[in-house]
Amino acid sequence: MPSNNINMWWGSLLLLAAAVAVAAAEPPSTLAGPSRPVTVTPRENRGHAVDLPDTDPRVQRRATGWAPEQVAVALSAAPTSAWVSWITGEFQMGGTVKPLDPRTVGSVVRYGLAADSLVREATGDALVYSQLYPFEGLHNYTSGIIHHVRLQGLEPGTKYYYQCGDPAIPGAMSAVHAFRTMPAAGPRSYPGRIAVVGDLGLTYNTTSTVDHMTSNRPDLVVLVGDVSYANMYLTNGTGTDCYSCSFGKSTPIHETYQPRWDYWGRYMEPVTSSTPMMVVEGNHEIEEQIGNKTFAAYRSRFAFPSAESGSFSPFYYSFDAGGIHFIMLGAYADYGRSGEQYRWLEKDLAKVDRSVTPWLVAGWHAPWYTTYKAHYREVECMRVAMEELLYSHGLDIAFTGHVHAYERSNRVFNYTLDPCGAVYISVGDGGNREKMATTHADEPGHCPDPRPKPNAFIAGFCAFNFTSGPAAGRFCWDRQPDYSAYRESSFGHGILEVKNETHALWRWHRNQDLYGSAGDEIYIVREPERCLHKHNSTRPAHGP
Numbered sequence: 001m002p003s004n005n006i007n008m009w010w011g012s013l014l015l016l017a018a019a020v021a022v023a024a025a026e027p028p029s030t031l032a033g034p035s036r037p038v039t040v041t042p043r044e045n046r047g048h049a050v051d052l053p054d055t056d057p058r059v060q061r062r063a064t065g066w067a068p069e070q071v072a073v074a075l076s077a078a079p080t081s082a083w084v085s086w087i088t089g090e091f092q093m094g095g096t097v098k099p100l101d102p103r104t105v106g107s108v109v110r111y112g113l114a115a116d117s118l119v120r121e122a123t124g125d126a127l128v129y130s131q132l133y134p135f136e137g138l139h140n141y142t143s144g145i146i147h148h149v150r151l152q153g154l155e156p157g158t159k160y161y162y163q164c165g166d167p168a169i170p171g172a173m174s175a176v177h178a179f180r181t182m183p184a185a186g187p188r189s190y191p192g193r194i195a196v197v198g199d200l201g202l203t204y205n206t207t208s209t210v211d212h213m214t215s216n217r218p219d220l221v222v223l224v225g226d227v228s229y230a231n232m233y234l235t236n237g238t239g240t241d242c243y244s245c246s247f248g249k250s251t252p253i254h255e256t257y258q259p260r261w262d263y264w265g266r267y268m269e270p271v272t273s274s275t276p277m278m279v280v281e282g283n284h285e286i287e288e289q290i291g292n293k294t295f296a297a298y299r300s301r302f303a304f305p306s307a308e309s310g311s312f313s314p315f316y317y318s319f320d321a322g323g324i325h326f327i328m329l330g331a332y333a334d335y336g337r338s339g340e341q342y343r344w345l346e347k348d349l350a351k352v353d354r355s356v357t358p359w360l361v362a363g364w365h366a367p368w369y370t371t372y373k374a375h376y377r378e379v380e381c382m383r384v385a386m387e388e389l390l391y392s393h394g395l396d397i398a399f400t401g402h403v404h405a406y407e408r409s410n411r412v413f414n415y416t417l418d419p420c421g422a423v424y425i426s427v428g429d430g431g432n433r434e435k436m437a438t439t440h441a442d443e444p445g446h447c448p449d450p451r452p453k454p455n456a457f458i459a460g461f462c463a464f465n466f467t468s469g470p471a472a473g474r475f476c477w478d479r480q481p482d483y484s485a486y487r488e489s490s491f492g493h494g495i496l497e498v499k500n501e502t503h504a505l506w507r508w509h510r511n512q513d514l515y516g517s518a519g520d521e522i523y524i525v526r527e528p529e530r531c532l533h534k535h536n537s538t539r540p541a542h543g544p
Ligand SMILES: *[C@@H]1O[C@H](CO)[C@@H](O)[C@H](O)[C@H]1NC(C)=O
Pocket: 044, 045, 046, 047, 049, 204, 205, 490, 491, 511, 512
């Protein structure tokens, strides 16, 4: 019998070893409290990213006649509805451009549950936009016809096949594409994987980000602004990696080369025609033109659930993805407490039923809790205006971009570590041609000047020196701030997998790593019983 005992002993030891190995492989969890700040410095060169040229086959027009191109799907506010968008006809660029008549081509989507049974039909609207520069020597642009059609009465969690175009014109219907609607709202109902990307642009590094993202087979893509970087070009098609360095003082207006938007739409079509993508504006979407018009490409090219979520604005809106209520906020729209966005946000938050959508996730462009020198505390006025409202409603996660690097925060509220604060994740590392952010504000000699910089699109100045904590009296910390959990200057994308009403797995994937391997991973764990009473503002948090 002793040998048997020894076998059992070895057996238990092996089991124990296996259990330890599994435990070690488990990602860390926010339940363990704030983690010690980590900075990872990649060894490879962070040389500049190079745009795909207009000769790249992936950006060229393959559609002929009135055939659709740049086909894209976006979610509506509820999973029973979705948007399909596409473009027909050719854009014009140059001297005298004459806008196409949007009534030339119909906007029809035929759809159904099988590729050979597209028995339902929806119709929508068409528009064109122009980007005009009334300045000597500058070229104008006018778009192809942009179509947006809303499908309604869909089943949640269901794959739909569709064709879009104009069935009355020969050759004007697209190939058959397919996408899946989000699962129904509910505490045990979640999309498998949500990809979160920012600041993509259209470089060879962008294609690496998108390839890595596609390999993770996302059910939804959230793009937190800075999309095509068409404003890195002059209207004659000459581009630069630093607009203000190259042309900043020589151009009468900040020019754009709008065909870059079409290139972006074409390059992205394999993703956007089959995976719903939700976009919110970044500063690169501002794109000023004649008559102080802004955001023309952004508001024309994408469909937003603005009416469906009651915002009636392309700059902020909300939608449900299973048991997640997403709120997309406008960092370049009025966010003051007396403004329309804030009032809409109050109403939207008040409507959220956390027993149906336990998760509250927000997305916008410019980060509140960044520690890089670039854009350090740039949108403090937005944070001061909106943070308390989101916190009191138990915001779980906030995704941002803008800073061209990756950073994840510990749970934080008002610059103070707080077990009920949100986790802030910034993924402005999509691969665009501007410089990657590599310098931290806490490095000696790199704390930016706290004085306001003139910027018509970021109202006011709110970034004063800290009044408490280790950086009291100063504008920057002298080491990686405690609120910063992990930061790294590599290109990549993130994947959010919500498992149930308390656990979500966040993974950040670097472009230089093999598909599937994660650079940063963490279980973001909600504690509703500890934190959610705060969302009932009529009941004091620590009252009787
Ligand atoms: C960008 O892509 C190039 C290859 O196209 C690669 O050599 C470089 O390392 C990439 N940069 C980063 C920061 O990933």
